[in-house]
Amino acid sequence: MLRFLDPAEHYFWILDQVSSMNFVVIAELKQTFNSKDFEQALSVLQAQLTEEAIFNLVVQSTAEGRLYFETHQDSISLETLNSRQAAHKVLAKYLPQKFTLDEPLVRAFYINHSQQNRSSIALMFNHAIADGKTGMALLRRWLDLHAEVLSEQAGSIISTPSLACQQPLLQANAPLHQLLPTYFTLSANADSNAPQVQLSELLEQRKNDLRRFGRPDALTLTNSQPETSQPETFAIELDTAQLQQLQQACKRAKCSVHGALMAAQLLTIKQLETDDKNRELTLCLTSPVDLRRFFADKHHDIGMYTSLVYSAYRIGSNTDFWSLAQQASKEIKLQLERGDASHFYHLAGTTDIPLLPEAMAQFKVQILKSAPQSLISNIGVIPDTGLDYVQQLSFALCPIPSQPIFTAVTSYKGVLRLNITHDQSQTQPEVIQLLVENMKQRLLESCFI
Template sequence: MTAGGGAEQLRRPLSPMERWYWICDQISPLNVIARVHVTGAVTGEALARAGARLAEEHPLLRVAVAAGPDGSRPCFVAVKDARIPVRTVRCHELAPERWERELNDVELVAPLDLRAGPPARIVDVAQGAPGTAGECHDLILTVSHVIADGTTAMELLRRLVELAAASATAPPADAPWPRRPLPPPEELLPKRINGLPRAAHFVASVIADQIALVLARPRRLEPATPVPPALRRTRLIRHELDAAQLDALVRRCRREDVTVHSALVAAMALTVSGTAGQAGRGARVTVGSPVDFRADLVPPVGPRDAGAYVATVPSHVQVGPTGRLWAVARGAHRDLRRRKRLHQHLALVSLLRFMVPRSVGRSARAVAMVDRVGPGNICLSNIGRYDFPDRAGRWELSGAQFVAGISVSGYLVATVNTSHGSLHWNFTYIDGAVPRERAEWIAHRAVRTLLSGLGLAGTPAPDQGRALMPDTTTTRG
């Protein structure tokens, strides 16, 4: 089937949330990336066929973005060539870390051309001699945050691998099953959220929250060196909890009556505060949590429908006076649960129509506000357990995980998913604003703080640190 042949095309204006992501991406790349390791023989032809089928199935993979002469009024339009490009990186020897280099040097820093489309690309990092027992591949799918979040990226990669494995020996004979275009997320919000009384209630709660914020003076990560928005580039540091560590974490969280997410938030908050056991009385750290709202929509949206369906809400996590991991985790759990109960994530999506600038040319004030008080300054995006298959056809699959670009939304983002028996905890940061040494300090210390809190044998206790980590400041709102 040719691009769009027989499949319904998506043509509509970008919604406010989509427009904000599109504006951010024009300033600095805002990509979402999923990766999986494949043991077996993968060909570029099979990937190209699978990419074409994937685009035929998903309307949002067959679009470009067109805008007016002044950069306003962006709209989705049909892309002229919906084939997802495939780039192959050949390593004749085994190079397990080469895919990280591709992310750092290309996929996190090179924007997708949304003016021409499609909003996705594929990279095959091929290792070992083709046709030998040692042949393996790291498959990387990069998609624009305008049309995808972490769940979408993982789901698209899963489907891509499934299609490629099926067509590894011959083109598939069956016809694709294109999905129908969905309305923008804002149009699927419950009526009570979009209504004026609910919006007024949310504005009042935001004002109250800002007053509490001023009084609490939470700590935020400030740049060591100011980096202009257009020059911000994302870099990656990877961490992973193995099966035994993951099992210990899950069991301890159940015992403490908290979520894995809140335990990870607590470890990051303690690390950024620089206290790790000696927090000052009342000290707080703001950590943003993207909340998946697919199930809240009317009708609900399933994970197999592409789109960005997360809204980031801030939690002002109290790390004092004890600074103990599980006490901090309980506080973080209560705070996020309260915000979800008040539907702050849904109200935020609804109110974006009043807040998002019209174009990049009019975005300076909004970007400055995000820098000053935005919830993504330090962020933990956790999609939880994602059951990526262990096999596809003759291929063995492992290490499925995702990574998020930051653009102008903050300075440090951690992405988390549990797949193939491991918890992948990836940290991205803005190069220069957060020096590499400091980013590694935060990432390593957060993992050590968590493992130390689990009491695992041989886990070194975190250093006590200083009252404030270098280049961490206290803000007043």
Template sequence: MGVSTTAAQHVVRPLSPSERWFWIIDRISPSNCTARVRVHGWLTPERLDRAGAALVAEYPLLRVGVEHGDGFDPRFVRLREPRIPVRRVVAAGGDAWRPEVDAEIREPFDTASGMARLVDIAHGVGTPDEFHDVVLTVSHVIVDGRSAMSLLRKVIEYAAEEVEPVSRAAVPPADDLIPAGARGFWRYLYTTLYDQVVALVRRPRLLSGATQVPLPERLTRVVHRKLDARELAALVADCRTAGVTVHGALAGAVALAIGKMVRPSGSGVTGIGSPVDFRHSLTPAPSVDELGIYAPVITNFVRFGGRETLWSAARSVNRQVHRGVRQRRHLATVAGMRYGTPRSLESGWRLVELIDRRAPWNVSVTNLGRIDFPDRVGEWRTSDLTFAAGNSCVSAVTIAITTAHGETHIEFCYVEGALSADGAERFADLVVTTLAERPDPARV
């Protein structure tokens, strides 16, 4: 399937401030988003090629590369022959997707040539038990987690049926859709200073390992954990009784686990980054399956140790996220990036190094919530939906959480060296154990 140019919309413009920020980060260390799903049944490379071509035909941002001149003016430009390459791996074991996800997160894009690729990890080809782990990797310059999930769903739907894609109109970047009331330099300054002032007062403890890894050498590896249907249902019921959100419980468990890692017998405060999807707050609001960067971070300062429980930590997270959204700090952060995004790669390096030293958190909990991904697509059954993201140079661990098909998958994406492999496994176990050993919410 080729790309129809008659009705196609094209994006030819400078990168927005937030896009430019992720492009700068990506030039220092890969900033990739990876979505994966298991497809049970017969799937050929030709079908995935067709699906990739359909995606390119539908989405203008998949038909661009990034060019920049000596004056550091990165721009989206139209590619002559845009495509999503497909790589096939014939696997012998059901866990073969794990090293492939690691490899995809670590492999940088040549953003001048395109920013998406597919991997088909095929198992038992030609047998009744054939299944495929389909991995879609897209640059964070043009997507966030939810955008990547929307693309993966469309890959499977396009591969299942020979349907002509609908060419979308190009939409403005999120920076240009912030409501007027959340814009302005002073709002941005307040938002920027707020977390720093709170951090000076509360002195959060950060998750750290034995090694300080240089920025260009920071590569991500992934540790996988899962909550099955029974565990997930029990957690949801307990959260409802305790009056907290599942995200609050997940982030709270992460905060308590950090405390057990950094001060096993003590107490203190740690910082957690909570990305918040703000599509519905934009004007006009983009569609739920539009590509872009729509999840700015709100910082949560959470107590650990002493008499803190999962439920007290979860309530703290919920209060802080709610207050940040009510004050529109996440909107002001993105709107104000026009004031704070570096104007050169050199100044970008300096800012990234400053953030690396001074940020009040280095662990983020990217909880995508329940993903609308069908259990069956055409003749296939789907399962095991996961998401992972490269940490690049602004955090030590990104915890990427997806819930679909009655299960929750938790990917602990950590900077190799900042945590050892054993340390990352231990941290993941502490988070899951903290969730599992939660107190009775009716008695707290």
């Protein structure tokens, strides 16, 4: 046994037992390649990482249902696909395929879009062992190593190796809660109940924040919660000029780009939820946040280091886009400063739930009772790989019953990419198509304030 799962890792593993929590990082390439070269580069990547790192991990359970990591000796194989569809469309179908105990927690794909003379590669992860930033770092390293393979075959040297190729991968798989500084640890003093009291107070504060507008409204654009997920992904892109206009507008409005994206998604969902313009809705939106910003030791980068913040918003006919964007930006900042994100996995109450049938049945009931909400996950700006044939880097997440709409955001080579994934068994494609179109239109219109 390497170690028991951290509360963050444990949370995503047991949530995965209710509905798949997989995510995928994707590189879209302007030409086709020999998949054997990517397979060779993947083998090198696995060999470069220590045996405790992501590619060599499996999750196992004790008789009492306590989860722990163990290593495996098998190599991750490369699955080759052929498709006319875009990579995000192809890979969405694989997102619900869960990883099981004793199974390696990463899958690798090469997609040949031969009729368009294009290709894609992708890494799919169980969320318990990685977050989007981790996945993207490993994807970029894979691209670097593949470029080295091509260079060796040509007998030349890569002229513009990326930053990822020049620097070693940082330490991997350290538990999140061991890396957070002490001021984010629940304080203990002479009173042995102090940490639990502090946690209870923070939990009550969070409940009051979420209930300030009453119970969130159910999303009528979704159907009853299904037993199986059928993800489908749509893509939105803002080109360099449009992204710059959005950034400038956000600067003038004194809010973040992420806040503007949240406003666009909330207002679009409200528009699709009701034809009554005068009706107000209370909508919830979740944002994953990167906790690496708080690490005292910056040498840890590869692992599951993301937490969640979420807020309720009252949306009416007179809700102003930029006022909502400002509110959303402030909410995230407040929760980060208050410690909501750092304590999320303790607040969620999942730390002591064992992987046992009765406990998981109760947990599933609890999850399915959750008010439906949407999510925006934003990795931010991805450094240029320095490889001209890499057109786009993006990612996508598998929707779950309580979060049927997942938006995954990246910015690469000056292009903003939003992969919006929904569950076809919960939402109608034509409704999501409207959401995609309206959301892009709102973002473009917001540039001109």
